[in-house]
Each structure stands twice: as C-alpha cells, then as structure tokens.
Amino acid sequence: METLIVSAGKRSRTVIVDTWISKSITAPTQAYKGVQSLTHFQSTKKFSDNQNSRAEALVASSTTQVRFATDRGCRVVTGRWVSSFTGNVIQNASDIDIDHVVPLAWSWDRGARQWSGERRLRFANDPVNLLPVEASLNRSKGAKGPDEWLPPAGQCGYVARFVRVVKLYDLKPSTAESAWFQEFLEECRR
Structure with missing residues (x-):
C-alpha cells in the first residue's frame, strides 16, 4: 500500500488514488495498452473519513458546502463547481468527471513509466x-494532449496549466508537442 501527503488549503491529507481514475481515461495510447488498465496509478483504499479520492476532489473544489448521499459522508451528491472547460456551473456531482489535466496514459508515454509507484500516486x-x-x-478528451484536444473555453489557461504540470513532473513531450505548446502560449500572450 502506498500513500502520500498532499496539502489542500490549510490542511494536509493522506491521499490514495482510487479506482475511479481508470474510468476517466477511455482512449489509452498505443504504448499504454499493454498495461492492465491504469493499475500503476491506482489503489482501492479509502480515506479514514470514508471518502475516496473523487469525493475528496469534489469537496476541495466545490464553491459551496457539498451534500453527501448519506450521513457517512462517502459519496458527494451536490455542490457547486465551475467547469474550467466551459465556465458552466455544475451542481449535480454525477455530471462531473475529475479530469487529469495531463492524462495518466499521456504521461506514461512521456516518462511516468519510469517513476516509482509513490511518484505515480x-x-x-x-x-x-x-x-x-x-x-x-x-470523456471526449480521453488521453489526448492539448495539441489534439482543447476545451471549448479557457484554452490558454488550460494549456498553461498542462505545461506547468508537464514541467513540474519533468515529463518529456515530443519536440513537435513542445513546439506546439510554445507557439500556442505565445499566441495567448498577444
């Protein structure tokens, strides 16, 4: 079992990836197809407060207090989230996926396969x-990078965040991908 501590606002939490991550990637890259699902990025453990990582992400990003399905506080039902992809307000948690800005399968082909399990988590x-x-x-994004898919709104911010994560984790995009990122962000600055 692998865990890690992340800081979320004023609190730190032990975070363990849950199996919902494997459902968020529907089009794994060719090189990643040989790996069973996304087992290198997941765990079936839950938090001590009964919330999985999806619930934790929903709680952390809601602009209002969330409502849970039961008193146990396991499954988030409602809240208020502003989509970075459209600017739309979403209040029903079942209408939300937790997107990996840099998809797990995309990262696998650009260096994550060499990482330790702890770093992947x-x-x-x-x-x-x-x-x-x-x-x-x-789901339409799948495992694509921004040179293949962009959200309908907030494209400059999305690509900037994508590049920030790529640099933060020292991923190795192709020369063509890197050139595309640079050109796109230069155009955003104009």
Missing part, C-alpha cells in the same frame, strides 16, 4: 493536475 492525486469538469467533455 502523487501525480495522479496532485490538485494542480485535477479539475472537476463536465463528464462528456472529459
């Missing part, structure tokens, strides 16, 4: 790399 749970967004848009 840190990457998969890093709040900088997680966004609550419309499920349909997250």
Whole structure:
C-alpha cells in the first residue's frame, strides 16, 4: 500500500488514488495498452473519513458546502463547481468527471513509466493536475494532449496549466508537442 501527503488549503491529507481514475481515461495510447488498465496509478483504499479520492476532489473544489448521499459522508451528491472547460456551473456531482489535466496514459508515454509507484500516486492525486469538469467533455478528451484536444473555453489557461504540470513532473513531450505548446502560449500572450 502506498500513500502520500498532499496539502489542500490549510490542511494536509493522506491521499490514495482510487479506482475511479481508470474510468476517466477511455482512449489509452498505443504504448499504454499493454498495461492492465491504469493499475500503476491506482489503489482501492479509502480515506479514514470514508471518502475516496473523487469525493475528496469534489469537496476541495466545490464553491459551496457539498451534500453527501448519506450521513457517512462517502459519496458527494451536490455542490457547486465551475467547469474550467466551459465556465458552466455544475451542481449535480454525477455530471462531473475529475479530469487529469495531463492524462495518466499521456504521461506514461512521456516518462511516468519510469517513476516509482509513490511518484505515480502523487501525480495522479496532485490538485494542480485535477479539475472537476463536465463528464462528456472529459470523456471526449480521453488521453489526448492539448495539441489534439482543447476545451471549448479557457484554452490558454488550460494549456498553461498542462505545461506547468508537464514541467513540474519533468515529463518529456515530443519536440513537435513542445513546439506546439510554445507557439500556442505565445499566441495567448498577444
């Protein structure tokens, strides 16, 4: 069992990736297809407060207090989330996927396969790399980088965040991808 501590606001939490992550990637890259699902990034453990990582991400990013399905506080039902992909307000948690800005399968092909299990878990749970967004848009994105898919709104911020995570984790995009990122962000600055 691997765990890591991340800071979320004024509190630190032990975070363990849950199996929902494997459901968020629907189009793994060719090189990643040989790996069973996304087992290198996941765990089936829950937090001591009965919340899995999806619930933790929803609680942390809601702009209002969330409502849970039961008194046990395991499954988030409602809250208020502003989608970075559209700017839309989403109040029903079942309409949300937690997007990995840098998809796990994309990262695998660009260096994550050499990481330790602890580093993979840190990457998969890093709040900088997680966004609550419309499920349909997250699924259309799949494992694509921004040179293949962009959200309908907030494209400059999305690409800037993508590049920030790539640099933070020292991932190795191709020369063409790096050139695309640079050109796109230069255009955003104009």
